[in-house]
Amino acid sequence: MSVHRALRANTLATAVNFLLALGSAIIIARLLTPKEIGIFSIATSLIGFAHVLRDFGVGQYLVQLKTVTRDDQRAGFAMMLFSSWSMALLMLVTAPLAASFYAQPGIAEVFRVLAGSFALLPFGAHILSMLKREMRFDLVAVVNIINGVISTVVSLLLAWQGYGFTSMAWGTLAGNVANVLMLFALRPEMALMTPRFTGLGNVLTFGGKSTLAALFQQLGGNSADLILGKTISAEAVAQFSRASSPLTMVSAKINEVLLQVFGPAFAKGLREGVSPADLLTRSIQVHTGLYIWMIAMLALVSQSLVLLLFGDQWRQAASLAPWLTAWALLMAPVTLVPTALMSAGGAGPVLRYSLLANAVQMLGMLSSVWLNLEQLVAALLLVRIVLLLVWQRALSMHLDFSSRALWEAVRPSLGLAVRSALPCLLLLMALRHGPWQVGRMLEIALIGLAGSALFLLVLRRSSHPLRQELQRLVPPFAKLLGP
Numbered sequence: 486m487s488v489h490r491a492l493r494a495n496t497l498a499t500a501v502n503f504l505l506a507l508g509s510a511i512i513i514a515r516l517l518t519p520k521e522i523g524i525f526s527i528a529t530s531l532i533g534f535a536h537v538l539r540d541f542g543v544g545q546y547l548v549q550l551k552t553v554t555r556d557d558q559r560a561g562f563a564m565m566l567f568s569s570w571s572m573a574l575l576m577l578v579t580a581p582l583a584a585s586f587y588a589q590p591g592i593a594e595v596f597r598v599l600a601g602s603f604a605l606l607p608f609g610a611h612i613l614s615m616l617k618r619e620m621r622f623d624l625v626a627v628v629n630i631i632n633g634v635i636s637t638v639v640s641l642l643l644a645w646q647g648y649g650f651t652s653m654a655w656g657t658l659a660g661n662v663a664n665v666l667m668l669f670a671l672r673p674e675m676a677l678m679t680p681r682f683t684g685l686g687n688v689l690t691f692g693g694k695s696t697l698a699a700l701f702q703q704l705g706g707n708s709a710d711l712i713l714g715k716t717i718s719a720e721a722v723a724q725f726s727r728a729s730s731p732l733t734m735v736s737a738k739i740n741e742v743l744l745q746v747f748g749p750a751f752a753k754g755l756r757e758g759v760s761p762a763d764l765l766t767r768s769i770q771v772h773t774g775l776y777i778w779m780i781a782m783l784a785l786v787s788q789s790l791v792l793l794l795f796g797d798q799w800r801q802a803a804s805l806a807p808w809l810t811a812w813a814l815l816m817a818p819v820t821l822v823p824t825a826l827m828s829a830g831g832a833g834p835v836l837r838y839s840l841l842a843n844a845v846q847m848l849g850m851l852s853s854v855w856l857n858l859e860q861l862v863a864a865l866l867l868v869r870i871v872l873l874l875v876w877q878r879a880l881s882m883h884l885d886f887s888s889r890a891l892w893e894a895v896r897p898s899l900g901l902a903v904r905s906a907l908p909c910l911l912l913l914m915a916l917r918h919g920p921w922q923v924g925r926m927l928e929i930a931l932i933g934l935a936g937s938a939l940f941l942l943v944l945r946r947s948s949h950p951l952r953q954e955l956q957r958l959v960p961p962f963a964k965l966l967g968p
Contacts, residue, residue, distance in 0.1 A: 498626035502633035523723035528595035565607035573603035598654035609668035636660030727802035773898035774951030819876035
């Protein structure tokens with residue numbers, strides 16, 4: 486399957502699941518209280534570490550191998566089975582301890598429900614990894630969409646029936662049951678594969694490093710939920726989470742579409758002898774061309790978006806959302822770096838730089854001991870600058886991609902974003918401070934339409950690589966963006 490077809494399939498699945506998640510978040514924000522949502526956020530942040538250990542880097546290991554044998558698959562399945570069941574047992578044992586530490590008994594309930602997912606996931610995880618290696622993102626898209634539909638429907642029905650925060654846990658479990666059944670149907674020859682320990686040493690070597698790196702990344706990514714729940718309150722976790730939600734919903738989905746395809750495609754390119762610098766230059770140009778503009782536009786409307794989606798009880802979150810979204814722009818140039826290093830077999834460098842980067846992230850969040858939520862968000866600007874420097878160093882040292890090369894790759898994307906987003910900032914100021922009054926939905930629509938029109942106009946007049954990629958990826962854009 487070509488990269489462009491893979492991107493189209495992955496984009497469709499991500500768009501569908503985005504709409505499902507958005508609709509679910511809007512409804513659940515009204516069915517549950519901020520405290521209930523905060524409890525679920527804390528629990529899932531803790532469980533996120535178990536998810537990393539459950540996979541143990543087996544997915545990346547199978548993708549980056551030059552050739553994959555049946556024994557490699559069986560060794561990977563053996564590792565996933567052992568690690569997943571171990572994590573399920575650990576979750577059951579530690580559930581009361583986690584609930585006691587945060588003084589929230591509901592955390593234990595979430596742990597117990599999601600332990601069931603961990604027991605099921607290894608039976609389909611190795612199949613999913615092989616589909617990605619083979620670039621069969623059409624099949625991956627089908628699996629992901631069915632998972633999202635079932636998970637959302639079950640969560641909403643149970644929340645409506647009064648199951649509170651556990652409704653989201655049961656929805657996750659239902660979605661994962663569907664995942665396994667679908668993957669069995671797609672690849673019956675790999676279903677219920679017999680575990681094999683031959684070759685397990687190679688899995689452990691690669692997986693140990695990649696798992697530690699992923700753990701550090703998980704720790705940094707979930708540091709807000711884990712630390713703020715202790716230093717401030719569960720309500721602060723919920724407010725920070727809702728402030729981050731526009732960025733999470735859009736940024737995470739963009740990266741989900743691109744990174745899932747970029748990793749296997751980058752590894753495939755390296756196997757075919759293409760230089761890392763050539764692969765990176767084009768990939769960074771295309772990624773930042775879309776990403777920087779979208780995040781800049783999102784920062785403009787994020788305050789109104791939070792209030793429109795979740796209601797007036799989230800005013801503190803709405804005031805923080807533009808700043809959290811804007812800070813994410815600093816990480817745009819290096820978003821692809823960990824995936825590129827891992828796809829090149831560089832689990833060791835990813836481990837070292839993840840340790841450093843997420844130590845910085847944790848230290849930033851620990852400042853909440855002295856700072857309130859608003860001051861903490863302001864301080865995160867410095868954290869993002871340091872993280873940019875850390876991953877740029879990794880890019881230069883291990884993929885021979887200098888800071889100058891990175892700047893040259895990103896500079897055209899900055900030009901696109903400034904020329905299309907700056908007029909929208911002026912329009913937003915006029916809408917908010919002019920003599921007329923517009924509702925939140927109209928404000929978001931006007932800014933979105935103006936920004937999209939300007940972006941396409943600027944892109945049409947440029948030679949940015951994103952123009953050619955969009956013409957290939959979305960055929961209707963071929964005439965719109967010109968010859």
